[in-house]
Structures are given as structure tokens and as C-alpha cells.
Amino acid sequence: MKVRSDPTCPFCQEEEETALHLLGRCSALSTTRFTLLGLYRMDYNELGNIRWPLLLKLAKASRRFLWPLAYRGSAMGPPGGLSAGCFAYG
Numbered sequence: 001m002k003v004r005s006d007p008t009c010p011f012c013q014e015e016e017e018t019a020l021h022l023l024g025r026c027s028a029l030s031t032t033r034f035t036l037l038g039l040y041r042m043d044y045n046e047l048g049n050i051r052w053p054l055l056l057k058l059a060k061a062s063r064r065f066l067w068p069l070a071y072r073g074s075a076m077g078p079p080g081g082l083s084a085g086c087f088a089y090g
């Protein structure tokens with residue numbers, strides 16, 4: 001299993017790929033984020049005000065829409081920042 005050494009977000013290539021980036025800042029997710037939360041971008045404080053069920057929805061949506069793009073044709077699993085241990089897949 002290959003380990004990706006580049007921490008840059010594979011979806012937007014703009015920032016380091018972290019849970020905060022994916023949930024609140026990733027531009028590749030802005031449309032999905034707006035659809036679910038009514039916000040294109042969120043900072044850390046705003047993230048804290050969002051109810052967890054909505055964040056889980058966003059996390060699931062991001063997996064459904066983005067991971068097949070980023071990992072197409074590869075045997076790699078999902079990014080470590082959002083492992084199945086954090087967000088149950090369903």
C-alpha cells in the first residue's frame with residue numbers, strides 16, 4: 001500500500017488536506033457544503049456551531065462525490081483524516 005507523502009488536498013490542491021479543510025474550506029466541496037449547510041466556506045468557529053448530523057452528512061457526501069474522482073483506478077483507501085472510524089459509512 002502506497003503512502004502519500006504530499007499533504008496537499010487531492011481535490012483542490014490548494015491547502016493541506018485536513019478534516020477541517022475538507023469539511024469547512026475545500027473549494028471542491030463548496031457546492032455540496034452550500035447545499036447541505038447553506039455556507040460555501042466555514043472557519044473553525046463556524047464548524048463548531050454546525051450540528052453533528054449535518055457534518056456527518058457533509059462527510060458522507062464528500063466521500064460519495066469526491067473519493068471516486070481522487071482514487072479512480074487506484075487501490076488506495078480514503079484519506080486518513082476521515083477514516084471509517086470517525087464517520088461510519090452508510
Ligand SMILES: [Zn+2]
Nearest residue numbers: 009011012026
Ligand atoms: Zn481541498
